[in-house]
Amino acid sequence: MDHSSTNAAKDLLIADFWRVITDAEALIKASAADGSADLAEVRARAEESLARVKSRLGDAQASLRASGQEAVNAIHDYVQQNPWSAIGIAAGIGVLIGVLSGRR
Numbered sequence: 001m002d003h004s005s006t007n008a009a010k011d012l013l014i015a016d017f018w019r020v021i022t023d024a025e026a027l028i029k030a031s032a033a034d035g036s037a038d039l040a041e042v043r044a045r046a047e048e049s050l051a052r053v054k055s056r057l058g059d060a061q062a063s064l065r066a067s068g069q070e071a072v073n074a075i076h077d078y079v080q081q082n083p084w085s086a087i088g089i090a091a092g093i094g095v096l097i098g099v100l101s102g103r104r
Helices: 003-033 037-081 083-102
Strands: none
Touching: 003 037, 037 083
């Protein structure tokens, strides 16, 4: 799997986690009308867990963005310092894609 599809999969996973967190928060708020002590305890634990997950997910998202930006900067610097090598690499990749797509 290439780097861009891995990043896309990670972004999709993060978006799914945010959706689950949002749905869980809505469920907790909807169950607030039930006054039983057991449900209140479960609700409190769920809110704490959701807060921890939100924090970790935010950290992971920031880390992914930072590492992605570092990769972009490294590629940019390489292309600036070695333009002909970059052109050769891009041409080679283009030929490879052309050969592979021609086989179908």
